[in-house]
Amino acid sequence: MTTDGFFQDLNCVPDPDMSPVQWLHCHRLAGLAGLAPRDSRIPAYMECLARELCTLRFSLEQLRLALIGKPERIKAFTRSLSDNQQIPLDTQGKESLISLIEAFLSRVDWRELDVLEMMLEYLGRIEDGCLLGDDSGRRASERKDELVQFEALRTSDPQAYRHALDGLMSEAKGSLAGLMMARKFLMSQSVRFAELNEEGLRLLVVGLGIVMGIPLDFFVGAISLPQEPEELWNRLIQEADRIWSDRGIPVSLKPLERASVYLLECLPVEKAGHAAFVRHLIEREDAYRAILSSCYAPRNVQMEHLGGELARYNMLPEYAAKPLVLSDDEMRIFLYAFMLRPDVIAAIAEREEHKDIYRAIPGLSSRAHLPRVLHEVQNIFGYVTPEAVERIVDHFQIDPVDVIRLIASYKQFSADRGGDIIIYVCKGTACFLRGQPELSRKIADEIMADEGQVGKGGVQFIEMDCFGVCHLAPVIKTRDTFLGRRKAEDIPMLLDQLMKGPSYENRIMFLDRIRRMLAPGHQSDPIEELRIKSLTGDASGGSNQPLISFPEAHEKGYPIQDSDVSGKTLEGACLQISDTGHVFAHIEARREFLGRLVTGSLCFHFSMPDGRTQLGALILDHAGQVQTVVRTPFPFAPDELNRTMKPRAYVEGNMVWVDRFDGPFPIGGYSANAMVVQDESGGYRLIELSGPPTQAPPEREEGLKVRGAMREAPEEKDFLKLQDRLLLGFSSAKGSENIDAYVAQGGYHTVRRVLGLEGEDPWNPEAIIGEIAAARLRGRGGAGFPTGRKWDGMRQATCTILEKDENQDRIKLIVANGDEGDPGAFMDRTLIQERPHQILEGMLIAAIAVGARYGVIYVRKEYEDAVRRLENAIFQARRKGYLGRNIFGVEGLHFDVDIRLGAGAFVAGEKRAIMRAIEGQAAEPTLNAPSNTQRGLWGKPTLLNNVETFANVPLILHRGAGWYAAQGTGNTGGSKIFSVAGIVKHTGLVEVRFGRTLQDIIHICGGIQEGKRLAGVQIGGPSGAILSLTGIRSYLLHTPLDFDAFDDVGAMLGSGGLVFIGEDDDVVRLARHFTDWLAEESCGQCPACFQGARSLGVNLDIILHGEGMSDHIHALWAKSDAIKAGSQCGLGMTASNPVTSALRFFPHAFLRYLLSNPRLEKVELFKSLEALRLITRENVERISKRRREIVGYSFSLKKHLMRNLVLELDRLDQVRPFQARQKERFLDLLEVPEHEVGARDVMLERSLNEAVHELRSGRFTS
Structure with a gap:
């Protein structure tokens, strides 16, 4: 060569x-x-x-x-x-x-x-x-x-x-295959190109041939460049495939995916900024994908993508010294070189096909590859493009209908192009109650587009089920950042920041961004954009020394500290910064150390008595309080800066304001063209830069102000101390997500004991399962099925092989459900994020007990950070030999774990639907299917448990079944983690023993927020219930938290989501919110569920619009019964729970809406009370000629019930002062003076003739 x-x-x-x-x-x-x-x-x-x-x-x-x-x-x-x-x-x-x-x-x-x-x-x-x-x-x-x-x-x-x-x-x-040699080959060329041209492109093609192992003879003569890079790539890869096949080795696409980009950097192109821009693409995944996402698009779209990324590059401070401008021809050649790479779908497919799970379970159809492939396509392109679907179909030889159906079955997959800026709005229970509808309406108004549509400025907002950060409700997510506790009035500023994009006009933020991008030991190039205009020396660390510019300093002989260029002015010198924040003046190939950059400073101009304008600065702490004064127009009292609560400084209206004891005071005009550095002696220097004046505010984030509200508050000691931290207290030291820290705390010790590696005899499967059963561990996913019984059934299960089965091996599998689709629940997210090894250890013990070969953890895609940590934990365990083949050194013992991401389907939590989701099918329950322990995932006996259930297993074997069982109730051992949101003072995860109460949880959370009054709790997600906790239902506050106890009161403990609601929360609207949500999440197989939820919503809308009658309440009960009877899966059978529980526990909330109907009369009021199941109808009989005849019917509203209804209506009137008061209307219809409330029963009798007349006239039918 x-x-x-x-x-x-x-x-x-x-x-x-x-x-x-x-x-x-x-x-x-x-x-x-x-x-x-x-x-x-x-x-x-x-x-x-x-x-x-x-x-x-x-x-x-x-x-x-x-x-x-x-x-x-x-x-x-x-x-x-x-x-x-x-x-x-x-x-x-x-x-x-x-x-x-x-x-x-x-x-x-x-x-x-x-x-x-x-x-x-x-x-x-x-x-x-x-x-x-x-x-x-x-x-x-x-x-x-x-x-x-x-x-x-x-x-x-x-x-x-x-x-x-x-x-x-x-x-x-960049060193794989022949890349190292090809890069060196290009760098050793004597030829130089002033700019990127076709000759340089041909040289790059030769380098690409070196990477592929193609001899130079192949490139003898002029290299023709077809119009499309794909054609040239196919020619190269065919030649490479021929060469590699001769040696019996397939060509690997992995080293070739970015080979052309690495080679672009090494091309001998002398144009300033060329290599730096390519390096930007190599180091910034988002930048690389921004261009790659146009690979199937027309050339003009590709040019737009490249131009947009080039503009972004030129705007970033770290590249200020290396700007790049490309002509149209250069951009065309750059794109040609960039696109000389394997097909995107082929590369994704190769990575997926190399996953170990397909080696351990051979024979699986290409359908199993689809979920991860679609996720990757969605990540790259922003949506599943038609071209991507076409190539997926070609590569996997799969029916396009199956691919399209899979895309349509999951909300995370989209076949439509999204906006340039996407805002995700959480519509989970906690966020809905805290103002999410107002947020969505405000965004829609501002961008002039409905949810899911692209509006003004290319902004699109999408409502998501739940992010699992309910303690920050209401939550918005954009640019991978959670913005918590947002209000509708925040939206215009947020949209303005997002559409304006990152701004680095502020020179402090500009320079600090460069510092943050530098690796240890590195320093920036001299920054031509930052040139010194003047400097103030303040060696005393805060005293008011005279302001002296460099020309004045030279004339007056003012000493410049640590100067290497004494006797010369630094006016016009460029700034340079190191990774440690040290700022230098760079002039004539020499430099002077000026000091360390002080980012927390506000610089301002003020006028002196003689009319001169001076530069001053305030040094602030992280809370925006004044720490030090460098120079100001007025003095601060000596003790003013020593107080705990110091004066606060901020920028408003281009002025710097200080909140002092006597109120806010402006001290000068804000300047973003100045900065403060601190020298080694502690003194400060003010550097003013040349250039047009700017007053850009100091925003650290790129276009987003995210101070405070997005951050999770640290857990208070009292909040933790009052809990029963059994599960969360196991291996609770900091860094437990790291395997070394987990092992140091006893992690994986129980697996070693079970395998007999700790000096005792190995445990047989029956012993393990017996210990789990004795501990009275019950499934934490919601149903509460005894875990020991499930494991024993799985142990005894035999694998039946059918001819249609893709894999013919007699193996068993495990699935850990971490999808956590219930809005308002975030227990699994925290466990996966902070205790991944504890979950894996539990799965290992389960695998040994039931004889499983492989495990799959199904996790919500929204939990991106949790998924990253779980993936790290799995690979750490593999490297330790705890997962894979011959685990823990035991010959023949094989078990590994794979992660599968959910794609936004609540129904995937159903026991059969989750198997179909993992298999790459639509997440739909399989009707009349055998149990998972007989034929589950891929037709194999499959153990399905929640991740919290698995996390409890190491704790049980470590502390013993007797100890664990004693922590709970008679039927349920241990503790339960609840995710608490709503109107309590401290939200987050709360772990308590079974048997404790909701009152205990409220106490642990610091009680109810000031100005709020407790009304009830939404428990167990959509499948749970909305419970009243006041009045006659206050006993529920003291009901033991236990699966059976809550079943007895008509509720469901569920997976553990608790959203406490206040009197000002509208329960009827909350029930309506759930009907929308459940209708959207229904798989559609059962009309009773799919259409029933929508029909419930129609009835609730009529009631909410003040047109409800008794018939509408009866319809809610009847349709709820039909949904339960006509649904085939557990989720469908509980789809009406939000409505029926609201009717049962909050009848007064429905009554208030019925009273707002002007057509409501006294008779209809009693019928409505009957429909709400508050009173019953009794027949009025008479005896005539020895026969008992029914001559009418009567209603009786008991005095204690009436008193309670009046109290509840009065309370609702008080918390909704802008609505008509319904207590008075209720009493008027009953014809009862307020002072007689509770003194007597109220009766109403109707004859049969009157009833028949009402029925015929249809006065009260809906």
């Missing part, structure tokens, strides 16, 4: 028959060909470590391509590596290397993060250099020092550590 033949020894196509000696020789050559790291996220002191990691990653990938799927060949290779005496490694070095190779080749679906951490562990163990020979010893020494510094960064600056990991992974990806 080169004149010295260097690349000829380093073949990019691996040899399946290569020996360890050949592999190590290739490894050494790759190390010598390695490039210095280019990723800006890698600390400056890590060059040696980064190069060794990249070289090692290249060599491991070569092994994988050569040996994967050939277990006997892998064994022969590692055996030869161990026995070969020619390899200059000691025994320990060989063992470490073999261990790394075996771990890496044990599965194909390792994440790059896991491979990186494997390599870091390996490099930390070995003594010699990773590269053998030459300067190996020197490199080993450097590597050790860098490893120590890198490990120290983990604790000293976790964010910088994570960024460094991302940078190292990116560099490693």
